Amino acid sequence: MTDTINENQKGIWQAVDLxxxxxxxxxxxxxxxxxxxxxxxxxATGLTKTVMSDRLKKLSNAEIISRRAYNTRPLRYEYIFQERGFKLFETALMMYRWENTWNPDGVSESFKLQHHTCGEYIMPLCACISCKDEVNPQDIDVTLNIDIANYPETYVKRRRQSGSAALKKEKPIIFQEIAEIFGDRWSTLIVRAAFFGVKRYDGFLKATNASTNILADRLSWLSEKGILKKQEYQVNPPRFEYVLRRKGLEILPILLFMLDWVDTVFAPNDPKTVTLRHTKCGSPLKVAPKCSHCGEILSFDELRLKTS
Ligand SMILES: [Zn+2]
Ligand SMILES: [Zn+2]
Known part of the structure:
Protein backbone atom coordinates (compact mmCIF):
# COMPACT_ATOMS: atom_id res chain seq x y z
CA MET A 1 0.00 0.00 0.00
CA THR A 2 2.68 2.44 1.05
CA ASP A 3 4.78 1.51 -2.00
CA THR A 4 1.84 2.18 -4.31
CA ILE A 5 1.23 5.57 -2.70
CA ASN A 6 4.89 6.46 -3.03
CA GLU A 7 4.92 5.45 -6.69
CA ASN A 8 1.92 7.69 -7.39
CA GLN A 9 3.36 10.63 -5.50
CA LYS A 10 6.71 10.76 -7.19
CA GLY A 11 5.92 14.03 -8.95
CA ILE A 12 5.83 16.28 -5.94
CA TRP A 13 9.06 14.88 -4.55
CA GLN A 14 10.86 15.00 -7.87
CA ALA A 15 9.81 18.64 -8.19
CA VAL A 16 10.96 19.54 -4.68
CA ASP A 17 14.19 17.68 -5.31
CA LEU A 18 14.81 19.64 -8.50
CA ALA A 44 26.07 35.78 -14.02
CA THR A 45 25.59 32.99 -11.51
CA GLY A 46 29.16 32.62 -10.30
CA LEU A 47 28.64 28.85 -10.23
CA THR A 48 31.41 26.49 -11.24
CA LYS A 49 31.13 25.06 -14.78
CA THR A 50 30.69 21.54 -13.42
CA VAL A 51 27.76 22.54 -11.21
CA MET A 52 26.28 24.62 -14.06
CA SER A 53 26.44 21.74 -16.56
CA ASP A 54 24.93 19.34 -14.08
CA ARG A 55 21.97 21.60 -13.25
CA LEU A 56 21.36 22.59 -16.90
CA LYS A 57 21.20 18.89 -17.73
CA LYS A 58 18.74 18.24 -14.89
CA LEU A 59 16.53 21.15 -15.99
CA SER A 60 16.65 19.89 -19.60
CA ASN A 61 15.81 16.31 -18.58
CA ALA A 62 12.83 17.63 -16.61
CA GLU A 63 11.74 19.53 -19.76
CA ILE A 64 11.83 22.89 -17.98
CA ILE A 65 14.41 24.24 -20.42
CA SER A 66 15.79 23.08 -23.76
CA ARG A 67 19.00 23.97 -25.52
CA ARG A 68 19.46 25.12 -29.08
CA ALA A 69 22.55 25.91 -31.08
CA TYR A 70 23.12 29.59 -31.79
CA ASN A 71 26.47 29.00 -33.44
CA THR A 72 27.65 26.00 -35.42
CA ARG A 73 31.39 26.67 -35.73
CA PRO A 74 32.35 26.37 -32.98
CA LEU A 75 29.18 24.71 -31.72
CA ARG A 76 27.60 26.90 -29.02
CA TYR A 77 24.31 26.50 -27.20
CA GLU A 78 21.80 28.71 -25.51
CA TYR A 79 19.10 27.64 -23.09
CA ILE A 80 15.44 28.57 -23.42
CA PHE A 81 12.36 27.89 -21.35
CA GLN A 82 9.88 25.23 -22.33
CA GLU A 83 6.20 25.38 -21.36
CA ARG A 84 6.97 23.95 -17.92
CA GLY A 85 9.53 26.70 -17.36
CA PHE A 86 7.09 29.51 -18.26
CA LYS A 87 4.59 28.18 -15.75
CA LEU A 88 7.27 27.86 -13.05
CA PHE A 89 7.74 31.61 -13.45
CA GLU A 90 4.60 32.09 -11.33
CA THR A 91 6.27 30.40 -8.35
CA ALA A 92 9.32 32.62 -8.91
CA LEU A 93 7.11 35.73 -8.87
CA MET A 94 5.92 34.81 -5.39
CA MET A 95 9.53 34.26 -4.29
CA TYR A 96 10.37 37.71 -5.70
CA ARG A 97 7.56 39.25 -3.68
CA TRP A 98 8.60 37.49 -0.49
CA GLU A 99 12.21 38.63 -0.84
CA ASN A 100 11.05 42.18 -1.52
CA THR A 101 9.06 42.18 1.70
CA TRP A 102 11.63 40.54 3.93
CA ASN A 103 14.97 41.49 2.35
CA PRO A 104 14.11 44.74 0.57
CA ASP A 105 17.64 46.12 0.65
CA GLY A 106 19.12 43.66 -1.79
CA VAL A 107 16.18 42.92 -4.03
CA SER A 108 14.33 46.22 -4.51
CA GLU A 109 17.55 48.00 -5.34
CA SER A 110 18.84 45.41 -7.77
CA PHE A 111 15.76 44.06 -9.51
CA LYS A 112 12.60 45.71 -10.81
CA LEU A 113 9.58 44.05 -12.33
CA GLN A 114 7.75 45.97 -15.05
CA HIS A 115 4.26 45.07 -16.23
CA HIS A 116 4.16 45.79 -19.96
CA THR A 117 0.35 46.10 -20.02
CA CYS A 118 0.16 49.04 -17.56
CA GLY A 119 3.76 50.17 -17.90
CA GLU A 120 4.32 50.35 -14.13
CA TYR A 121 6.93 48.78 -11.90
CA ILE A 122 4.83 46.39 -9.89
CA MET A 123 4.63 43.72 -7.23
CA PRO A 124 2.99 40.37 -8.06
CA LEU A 125 0.07 39.40 -5.81
CA CYS A 126 -1.40 35.95 -5.21
CA ALA A 127 -5.01 36.00 -6.44
CA CYS A 128 -7.93 33.58 -6.62
CA ILE A 129 -8.79 33.00 -10.28
CA SER A 130 -12.55 32.82 -9.53
CA CYS A 131 -13.09 36.07 -7.59
CA LYS A 132 -9.79 37.81 -8.55
CA ASP A 133 -9.33 38.83 -4.88
CA GLU A 134 -5.95 38.62 -3.22
CA VAL A 135 -5.62 35.35 -1.27
CA ASN A 136 -4.77 35.50 2.44
CA PRO A 137 -3.59 32.43 4.37
CA GLN A 138 -6.60 32.56 6.73
CA ASP A 139 -9.04 32.39 3.78
CA ILE A 140 -7.87 28.99 2.55
CA ASP A 141 -9.46 25.69 3.42
CA VAL A 142 -6.89 22.91 2.90
CA THR A 143 -7.61 19.20 2.49
CA LEU A 144 -4.50 17.11 2.32
CA ASN A 145 -4.87 14.14 -0.05
CA ILE A 146 -1.62 12.38 0.77
CA ASP A 147 0.25 11.43 3.89
CA ILE A 148 3.17 13.84 3.78
CA ALA A 149 5.33 11.49 5.84
CA ASN A 150 5.32 9.01 2.95
CA TYR A 151 7.94 9.78 0.41
CA PRO A 152 10.27 7.67 -1.68
CA GLU A 153 13.57 6.51 -0.26
CA THR A 154 15.21 8.19 -3.26
CA TYR A 155 14.37 11.53 -1.66
CA VAL A 156 17.93 11.77 -0.40
CA LYS A 157 19.37 13.91 2.34
CA ARG A 158 21.34 16.91 1.28
CA ARG A 159 23.30 19.26 3.44
CA ARG A 160 21.93 22.72 3.90
CA GLN A 161 23.65 25.20 1.65
CA SER A 162 23.51 28.92 1.88
CA GLY A 163 23.08 31.07 -1.20
CA SER A 164 26.56 32.48 -0.84
CA ALA A 165 28.22 29.10 -0.26
CA ALA A 166 27.17 28.03 -3.76
CA LEU A 167 28.87 31.09 -5.25
CA LYS A 168 32.40 31.95 -6.13
CA LYS A 169 31.82 35.68 -5.85
CA GLU A 170 29.21 38.18 -4.70
CA LYS A 171 26.32 38.58 -7.12
CA PRO A 172 22.94 40.20 -6.62
CA ILE A 173 20.51 37.38 -6.04
CA ILE A 174 16.74 37.75 -6.13
CA PHE A 175 16.11 34.55 -4.25
CA GLN A 176 18.77 35.11 -1.58
CA GLU A 177 16.99 34.02 1.57
CA ILE A 178 14.15 32.01 0.08
CA ALA A 179 16.78 29.94 -1.75
CA GLU A 180 18.38 29.16 1.59
CA ILE A 181 15.08 27.89 2.94
CA PHE A 182 13.88 26.07 -0.18
CA GLY A 183 17.46 24.99 -0.86
CA ASP A 184 17.14 22.78 2.19
CA ARG A 185 14.50 20.13 1.80
CA TRP A 186 14.14 19.52 5.54
CA SER A 187 13.29 23.17 6.12
CA THR A 188 10.83 23.02 3.21
CA LEU A 189 9.16 19.97 4.74
CA ILE A 190 9.01 21.59 8.19
CA VAL A 191 7.42 24.78 6.80
CA ARG A 192 4.94 22.70 4.80
CA ALA A 193 4.03 20.68 7.89
CA ALA A 194 3.57 23.91 9.89
CA PHE A 195 1.06 25.09 7.27
CA PHE A 196 -0.84 21.86 7.76
CA GLY A 197 -1.16 22.60 11.47
CA VAL A 198 1.82 20.71 12.89
CA LYS A 199 3.23 22.53 15.93
CA ARG A 200 5.02 20.05 18.13
CA TYR A 201 8.32 18.22 17.84
CA ASP A 202 6.80 14.74 17.50
CA GLY A 203 4.44 15.97 14.81
CA PHE A 204 7.33 17.42 12.78
CA LEU A 205 9.28 14.20 13.24
CA LYS A 206 6.40 12.20 11.79
CA ALA A 207 5.64 14.68 9.00
CA THR A 208 9.21 15.00 7.75
CA ASN A 209 10.88 11.67 8.56
CA ALA A 210 13.96 13.72 9.50
CA SER A 211 16.40 12.35 12.06
CA THR A 212 16.14 13.92 15.53
CA ASN A 213 19.39 15.92 15.28
CA ILE A 214 18.50 17.29 11.83
CA LEU A 215 15.03 18.25 13.02
CA ALA A 216 16.35 20.02 16.14
CA ASP A 217 18.92 21.87 14.03
CA ARG A 218 16.37 23.05 11.44
CA LEU A 219 13.75 24.07 14.00
CA SER A 220 16.20 26.34 15.75
CA TRP A 221 17.57 27.64 12.41
CA LEU A 222 14.05 28.50 11.18
CA SER A 223 13.38 30.21 14.52
CA GLU A 224 16.57 32.29 14.19
CA LYS A 225 15.49 33.26 10.67
CA GLY A 226 12.18 34.54 12.04
CA ILE A 227 10.13 31.96 10.12
CA LEU A 228 8.99 30.05 13.22
CA LYS A 229 8.34 31.20 16.75
CA LYS A 230 9.27 28.88 19.60
CA GLN A 231 6.78 29.15 22.44
CA GLU A 232 6.20 27.31 25.67
CA TYR A 233 2.89 25.45 25.89
CA GLN A 234 3.58 23.64 29.18
CA VAL A 235 5.58 24.94 32.14
CA ASN A 236 6.28 21.87 34.26
CA PRO A 237 8.04 20.10 32.66
CA PRO A 238 8.75 22.78 30.05
CA ARG A 239 7.41 21.87 26.60
CA PHE A 240 7.68 23.95 23.43
CA GLU A 241 5.83 24.26 20.18
CA TYR A 242 6.67 26.05 16.96
CA VAL A 243 4.26 28.33 15.11
CA LEU A 244 4.66 30.30 11.90
CA ARG A 245 5.46 33.99 12.26
CA ARG A 246 4.23 36.46 9.64
CA LYS A 247 7.47 35.97 7.69
CA GLY A 248 6.74 32.23 7.59
CA LEU A 249 3.04 32.63 6.79
CA GLU A 250 3.92 34.70 3.75
CA ILE A 251 5.74 31.69 2.28
CA LEU A 252 2.29 30.18 1.63
CA PRO A 253 1.77 31.76 -1.83
CA ILE A 254 5.10 30.25 -2.94
CA LEU A 255 3.99 26.80 -1.79
CA LEU A 256 0.56 27.22 -3.42
CA PHE A 257 2.08 28.08 -6.80
CA MET A 258 4.64 25.30 -6.49
CA LEU A 259 1.88 22.75 -5.77
CA ASP A 260 -0.18 24.12 -8.65
CA TRP A 261 2.84 23.80 -10.95
CA VAL A 262 3.35 20.16 -9.92
CA ASP A 263 -0.34 19.31 -10.24
CA THR A 264 -0.92 20.99 -13.59
CA VAL A 265 2.30 20.73 -15.59
CA PHE A 266 4.96 18.68 -13.84
CA ALA A 267 2.99 15.59 -12.82
CA PRO A 268 -0.57 16.13 -14.13
CA ASN A 269 -1.36 12.40 -13.98
CA ASP A 270 -0.50 12.06 -10.28
CA PRO A 271 -3.27 12.29 -7.69
CA LYS A 272 -3.63 15.92 -6.58
CA THR A 273 -1.53 16.65 -3.50
CA VAL A 274 -4.03 18.98 -1.85
CA THR A 275 -7.55 20.23 -2.41
CA LEU A 276 -7.95 23.94 -1.71
CA ARG A 277 -11.01 26.11 -1.29
CA HIS A 278 -11.15 29.88 -1.12
CA THR A 279 -13.50 30.46 1.81
CA LYS A 280 -14.08 34.11 0.84
CA CYS A 281 -15.84 33.20 -2.43
CA GLY A 282 -16.49 29.49 -1.80
CA SER A 283 -14.81 28.35 -5.02
CA PRO A 284 -12.16 25.63 -5.32
CA LEU A 285 -8.97 27.67 -5.08
CA LYS A 286 -6.90 28.03 -8.21
CA VAL A 287 -4.19 30.65 -7.83
CA ALA A 288 -2.96 33.17 -10.39
CA PRO A 289 -0.47 36.05 -10.08
CA LYS A 290 -1.99 39.51 -10.48
CA CYS A 291 -0.57 43.00 -10.92
CA SER A 292 -0.45 45.22 -7.82
CA HIS A 293 -1.09 48.29 -9.99
CA CYS A 294 -3.73 47.43 -12.61
CA GLY A 295 -5.07 44.21 -11.07
CA GLU A 296 -4.73 42.19 -14.31
CA ILE A 297 -3.64 38.55 -14.18
CA LEU A 298 0.07 38.42 -15.06
CA SER A 299 1.52 36.30 -17.82
CA PHE A 300 5.16 35.59 -18.56
CA ASP A 301 5.41 37.56 -21.82
CA GLU A 302 3.92 40.74 -20.30
CA LEU A 303 6.62 41.06 -17.65
CA ARG A 304 10.13 42.42 -17.84
CA LEU A 305 12.58 41.72 -15.05
CA LYS A 306 15.21 44.43 -15.02
CA THR A 307 18.45 44.88 -13.17
CA SER A 308 19.33 48.37 -12.07
ZN1 LIG B 1 -12.00 33.42 -4.55
ZN1 LIG C 1 -0.28 46.13 -14.37
Missing amino acids: ICDTPVLLILQSLWLGINRFDALHE
Whole structure:
Protein backbone atom coordinates (compact mmCIF):
# COMPACT_ATOMS: atom_id res chain seq x y z
CA MET A 1 0.00 0.00 0.00
CA THR A 2 2.68 2.44 1.05
CA ASP A 3 4.78 1.51 -2.00
CA THR A 4 1.84 2.18 -4.31
CA ILE A 5 1.23 5.57 -2.70
CA ASN A 6 4.89 6.46 -3.03
CA GLU A 7 4.92 5.45 -6.69
CA ASN A 8 1.92 7.69 -7.39
CA GLN A 9 3.36 10.63 -5.50
CA LYS A 10 6.71 10.76 -7.19
CA GLY A 11 5.92 14.03 -8.95
CA ILE A 12 5.83 16.28 -5.94
CA TRP A 13 9.06 14.88 -4.55
CA GLN A 14 10.86 15.00 -7.87
CA ALA A 15 9.81 18.64 -8.19
CA VAL A 16 10.96 19.54 -4.68
CA ASP A 17 14.19 17.68 -5.31
CA LEU A 18 14.81 19.64 -8.50
CA ILE A 19 13.66 23.15 -7.58
CA CYS A 20 14.76 23.29 -3.95
CA ASP A 21 18.36 23.79 -4.91
CA THR A 22 20.29 27.06 -4.79
CA PRO A 23 22.25 26.60 -8.07
CA VAL A 24 18.99 25.76 -9.89
CA LEU A 25 17.31 28.91 -8.53
CA LEU A 26 20.31 31.01 -9.59
CA ILE A 27 20.18 29.60 -13.12
CA LEU A 28 16.43 30.20 -13.38
CA GLN A 29 16.88 33.76 -12.15
CA SER A 30 19.48 34.44 -14.86
CA LEU A 31 17.35 32.88 -17.59
CA TRP A 32 14.45 35.13 -16.54
CA LEU A 33 16.77 38.12 -16.87
CA GLY A 34 17.37 37.06 -20.47
CA ILE A 35 20.83 35.58 -19.91
CA ASN A 36 20.82 32.26 -21.76
CA ARG A 37 24.23 31.41 -23.13
CA PHE A 38 26.50 29.09 -21.19
CA ASP A 39 29.41 31.50 -20.67
CA ALA A 40 27.11 34.38 -19.75
CA LEU A 41 25.23 32.14 -17.32
CA HIS A 42 28.51 31.07 -15.80
CA GLU A 43 29.49 34.71 -15.35
CA ALA A 44 26.07 35.78 -14.02
CA THR A 45 25.59 32.99 -11.51
CA GLY A 46 29.16 32.62 -10.30
CA LEU A 47 28.64 28.85 -10.23
CA THR A 48 31.41 26.49 -11.24
CA LYS A 49 31.13 25.06 -14.78
CA THR A 50 30.69 21.54 -13.42
CA VAL A 51 27.76 22.54 -11.21
CA MET A 52 26.28 24.62 -14.06
CA SER A 53 26.44 21.74 -16.56
CA ASP A 54 24.93 19.34 -14.08
CA ARG A 55 21.97 21.60 -13.25
CA LEU A 56 21.36 22.59 -16.90
CA LYS A 57 21.20 18.89 -17.73
CA LYS A 58 18.74 18.24 -14.89
CA LEU A 59 16.53 21.15 -15.99
CA SER A 60 16.65 19.89 -19.60
CA ASN A 61 15.81 16.31 -18.58
CA ALA A 62 12.83 17.63 -16.61
CA GLU A 63 11.74 19.53 -19.76
CA ILE A 64 11.83 22.89 -17.98
CA ILE A 65 14.41 24.24 -20.42
CA SER A 66 15.79 23.08 -23.76
CA ARG A 67 19.00 23.97 -25.52
CA ARG A 68 19.46 25.12 -29.08
CA ALA A 69 22.55 25.91 -31.08
CA TYR A 70 23.12 29.59 -31.79
CA ASN A 71 26.47 29.00 -33.44
CA THR A 72 27.65 26.00 -35.42
CA ARG A 73 31.39 26.67 -35.73
CA PRO A 74 32.35 26.37 -32.98
CA LEU A 75 29.18 24.71 -31.72
CA ARG A 76 27.60 26.90 -29.02
CA TYR A 77 24.31 26.50 -27.20
CA GLU A 78 21.80 28.71 -25.51
CA TYR A 79 19.10 27.64 -23.09
CA ILE A 80 15.44 28.57 -23.42
CA PHE A 81 12.36 27.89 -21.35
CA GLN A 82 9.88 25.23 -22.33
CA GLU A 83 6.20 25.38 -21.36
CA ARG A 84 6.97 23.95 -17.92
CA GLY A 85 9.53 26.70 -17.36
CA PHE A 86 7.09 29.51 -18.26
CA LYS A 87 4.59 28.18 -15.75
CA LEU A 88 7.27 27.86 -13.05
CA PHE A 89 7.74 31.61 -13.45
CA GLU A 90 4.60 32.09 -11.33
CA THR A 91 6.27 30.40 -8.35
CA ALA A 92 9.32 32.62 -8.91
CA LEU A 93 7.11 35.73 -8.87
CA MET A 94 5.92 34.81 -5.39
CA MET A 95 9.53 34.26 -4.29
CA TYR A 96 10.37 37.71 -5.70
CA ARG A 97 7.56 39.25 -3.68
CA TRP A 98 8.60 37.49 -0.49
CA GLU A 99 12.21 38.63 -0.84
CA ASN A 100 11.05 42.18 -1.52
CA THR A 101 9.06 42.18 1.70
CA TRP A 102 11.63 40.54 3.93
CA ASN A 103 14.97 41.49 2.35
CA PRO A 104 14.11 44.74 0.57
CA ASP A 105 17.64 46.12 0.65
CA GLY A 106 19.12 43.66 -1.79
CA VAL A 107 16.18 42.92 -4.03
CA SER A 108 14.33 46.22 -4.51
CA GLU A 109 17.55 48.00 -5.34
CA SER A 110 18.84 45.41 -7.77
CA PHE A 111 15.76 44.06 -9.51
CA LYS A 112 12.60 45.71 -10.81
CA LEU A 113 9.58 44.05 -12.33
CA GLN A 114 7.75 45.97 -15.05
CA HIS A 115 4.26 45.07 -16.23
CA HIS A 116 4.16 45.79 -19.96
CA THR A 117 0.35 46.10 -20.02
CA CYS A 118 0.16 49.04 -17.56
CA GLY A 119 3.76 50.17 -17.90
CA GLU A 120 4.32 50.35 -14.13
CA TYR A 121 6.93 48.78 -11.90
CA ILE A 122 4.83 46.39 -9.89
CA MET A 123 4.63 43.72 -7.23
CA PRO A 124 2.99 40.37 -8.06
CA LEU A 125 0.07 39.40 -5.81
CA CYS A 126 -1.40 35.95 -5.21
CA ALA A 127 -5.01 36.00 -6.44
CA CYS A 128 -7.93 33.58 -6.62
CA ILE A 129 -8.79 33.00 -10.28
CA SER A 130 -12.55 32.82 -9.53
CA CYS A 131 -13.09 36.07 -7.59
CA LYS A 132 -9.79 37.81 -8.55
CA ASP A 133 -9.33 38.83 -4.88
CA GLU A 134 -5.95 38.62 -3.22
CA VAL A 135 -5.62 35.35 -1.27
CA ASN A 136 -4.77 35.50 2.44
CA PRO A 137 -3.59 32.43 4.37
CA GLN A 138 -6.60 32.56 6.73
CA ASP A 139 -9.04 32.39 3.78
CA ILE A 140 -7.87 28.99 2.55
CA ASP A 141 -9.46 25.69 3.42
CA VAL A 142 -6.89 22.91 2.90
CA THR A 143 -7.61 19.20 2.49
CA LEU A 144 -4.50 17.11 2.32
CA ASN A 145 -4.87 14.14 -0.05
CA ILE A 146 -1.62 12.38 0.77
CA ASP A 147 0.25 11.43 3.89
CA ILE A 148 3.17 13.84 3.78
CA ALA A 149 5.33 11.49 5.84
CA ASN A 150 5.32 9.01 2.95
CA TYR A 151 7.94 9.78 0.41
CA PRO A 152 10.27 7.67 -1.68
CA GLU A 153 13.57 6.51 -0.26
CA THR A 154 15.21 8.19 -3.26
CA TYR A 155 14.37 11.53 -1.66
CA VAL A 156 17.93 11.77 -0.40
CA LYS A 157 19.37 13.91 2.34
CA ARG A 158 21.34 16.91 1.28
CA ARG A 159 23.30 19.26 3.44
CA ARG A 160 21.93 22.72 3.90
CA GLN A 161 23.65 25.20 1.65
CA SER A 162 23.51 28.92 1.88
CA GLY A 163 23.08 31.07 -1.20
CA SER A 164 26.56 32.48 -0.84
CA ALA A 165 28.22 29.10 -0.26
CA ALA A 166 27.17 28.03 -3.76
CA LEU A 167 28.87 31.09 -5.25
CA LYS A 168 32.40 31.95 -6.13
CA LYS A 169 31.82 35.68 -5.85
CA GLU A 170 29.21 38.18 -4.70
CA LYS A 171 26.32 38.58 -7.12
CA PRO A 172 22.94 40.20 -6.62
CA ILE A 173 20.51 37.38 -6.04
CA ILE A 174 16.74 37.75 -6.13
CA PHE A 175 16.11 34.55 -4.25
CA GLN A 176 18.77 35.11 -1.58
CA GLU A 177 16.99 34.02 1.57
CA ILE A 178 14.15 32.01 0.08
CA ALA A 179 16.78 29.94 -1.75
CA GLU A 180 18.38 29.16 1.59
CA ILE A 181 15.08 27.89 2.94
CA PHE A 182 13.88 26.07 -0.18
CA GLY A 183 17.46 24.99 -0.86
CA ASP A 184 17.14 22.78 2.19
CA ARG A 185 14.50 20.13 1.80
CA TRP A 186 14.14 19.52 5.54
CA SER A 187 13.29 23.17 6.12
CA THR A 188 10.83 23.02 3.21
CA LEU A 189 9.16 19.97 4.74
CA ILE A 190 9.01 21.59 8.19
CA VAL A 191 7.42 24.78 6.80
CA ARG A 192 4.94 22.70 4.80
CA ALA A 193 4.03 20.68 7.89
CA ALA A 194 3.57 23.91 9.89
CA PHE A 195 1.06 25.09 7.27
CA PHE A 196 -0.84 21.86 7.76
CA GLY A 197 -1.16 22.60 11.47
CA VAL A 198 1.82 20.71 12.89
CA LYS A 199 3.23 22.53 15.93
CA ARG A 200 5.02 20.05 18.13
CA TYR A 201 8.32 18.22 17.84
CA ASP A 202 6.80 14.74 17.50
CA GLY A 203 4.44 15.97 14.81
CA PHE A 204 7.33 17.42 12.78
CA LEU A 205 9.28 14.20 13.24
CA LYS A 206 6.40 12.20 11.79
CA ALA A 207 5.64 14.68 9.00
CA THR A 208 9.21 15.00 7.75
CA ASN A 209 10.88 11.67 8.56
CA ALA A 210 13.96 13.72 9.50
CA SER A 211 16.40 12.35 12.06
CA THR A 212 16.14 13.92 15.53
CA ASN A 213 19.39 15.92 15.28
CA ILE A 214 18.50 17.29 11.83
CA LEU A 215 15.03 18.25 13.02
CA ALA A 216 16.35 20.02 16.14
CA ASP A 217 18.92 21.87 14.03
CA ARG A 218 16.37 23.05 11.44
CA LEU A 219 13.75 24.07 14.00
CA SER A 220 16.20 26.34 15.75
CA TRP A 221 17.57 27.64 12.41
CA LEU A 222 14.05 28.50 11.18
CA SER A 223 13.38 30.21 14.52
CA GLU A 224 16.57 32.29 14.19
CA LYS A 225 15.49 33.26 10.67
CA GLY A 226 12.18 34.54 12.04
CA ILE A 227 10.13 31.96 10.12
CA LEU A 228 8.99 30.05 13.22
CA LYS A 229 8.34 31.20 16.75
CA LYS A 230 9.27 28.88 19.60
CA GLN A 231 6.78 29.15 22.44
CA GLU A 232 6.20 27.31 25.67
CA TYR A 233 2.89 25.45 25.89
CA GLN A 234 3.58 23.64 29.18
CA VAL A 235 5.58 24.94 32.14
CA ASN A 236 6.28 21.87 34.26
CA PRO A 237 8.04 20.10 32.66
CA PRO A 238 8.75 22.78 30.05
CA ARG A 239 7.41 21.87 26.60
CA PHE A 240 7.68 23.95 23.43
CA GLU A 241 5.83 24.26 20.18
CA TYR A 242 6.67 26.05 16.96
CA VAL A 243 4.26 28.33 15.11
CA LEU A 244 4.66 30.30 11.90
CA ARG A 245 5.46 33.99 12.26
CA ARG A 246 4.23 36.46 9.64
CA LYS A 247 7.47 35.97 7.69
CA GLY A 248 6.74 32.23 7.59
CA LEU A 249 3.04 32.63 6.79
CA GLU A 250 3.92 34.70 3.75
CA ILE A 251 5.74 31.69 2.28
CA LEU A 252 2.29 30.18 1.63
CA PRO A 253 1.77 31.76 -1.83
CA ILE A 254 5.10 30.25 -2.94
CA LEU A 255 3.99 26.80 -1.79
CA LEU A 256 0.56 27.22 -3.42
CA PHE A 257 2.08 28.08 -6.80
CA MET A 258 4.64 25.30 -6.49
CA LEU A 259 1.88 22.75 -5.77
CA ASP A 260 -0.18 24.12 -8.65
CA TRP A 261 2.84 23.80 -10.95
CA VAL A 262 3.35 20.16 -9.92
CA ASP A 263 -0.34 19.31 -10.24
CA THR A 264 -0.92 20.99 -13.59
CA VAL A 265 2.30 20.73 -15.59
CA PHE A 266 4.96 18.68 -13.84
CA ALA A 267 2.99 15.59 -12.82
CA PRO A 268 -0.57 16.13 -14.13
CA ASN A 269 -1.36 12.40 -13.98
CA ASP A 270 -0.50 12.06 -10.28
CA PRO A 271 -3.27 12.29 -7.69
CA LYS A 272 -3.63 15.92 -6.58
CA THR A 273 -1.53 16.65 -3.50
CA VAL A 274 -4.03 18.98 -1.85
CA THR A 275 -7.55 20.23 -2.41
CA LEU A 276 -7.95 23.94 -1.71
CA ARG A 277 -11.01 26.11 -1.29
CA HIS A 278 -11.15 29.88 -1.12
CA THR A 279 -13.50 30.46 1.81
CA LYS A 280 -14.08 34.11 0.84
CA CYS A 281 -15.84 33.20 -2.43
CA GLY A 282 -16.49 29.49 -1.80
CA SER A 283 -14.81 28.35 -5.02
CA PRO A 284 -12.16 25.63 -5.32
CA LEU A 285 -8.97 27.67 -5.08
CA LYS A 286 -6.90 28.03 -8.21
CA VAL A 287 -4.19 30.65 -7.83
CA ALA A 288 -2.96 33.17 -10.39
CA PRO A 289 -0.47 36.05 -10.08
CA LYS A 290 -1.99 39.51 -10.48
CA CYS A 291 -0.57 43.00 -10.92
CA SER A 292 -0.45 45.22 -7.82
CA HIS A 293 -1.09 48.29 -9.99
CA CYS A 294 -3.73 47.43 -12.61
CA GLY A 295 -5.07 44.21 -11.07
CA GLU A 296 -4.73 42.19 -14.31
CA ILE A 297 -3.64 38.55 -14.18
CA LEU A 298 0.07 38.42 -15.06
CA SER A 299 1.52 36.30 -17.82
CA PHE A 300 5.16 35.59 -18.56
CA ASP A 301 5.41 37.56 -21.82
CA GLU A 302 3.92 40.74 -20.30
CA LEU A 303 6.62 41.06 -17.65
CA ARG A 304 10.13 42.42 -17.84
CA LEU A 305 12.58 41.72 -15.05
CA LYS A 306 15.21 44.43 -15.02
CA THR A 307 18.45 44.88 -13.17
CA SER A 308 19.33 48.37 -12.07
ZN1 LIG B 1 -12.00 33.42 -4.55
ZN1 LIG C 1 -0.28 46.13 -14.37
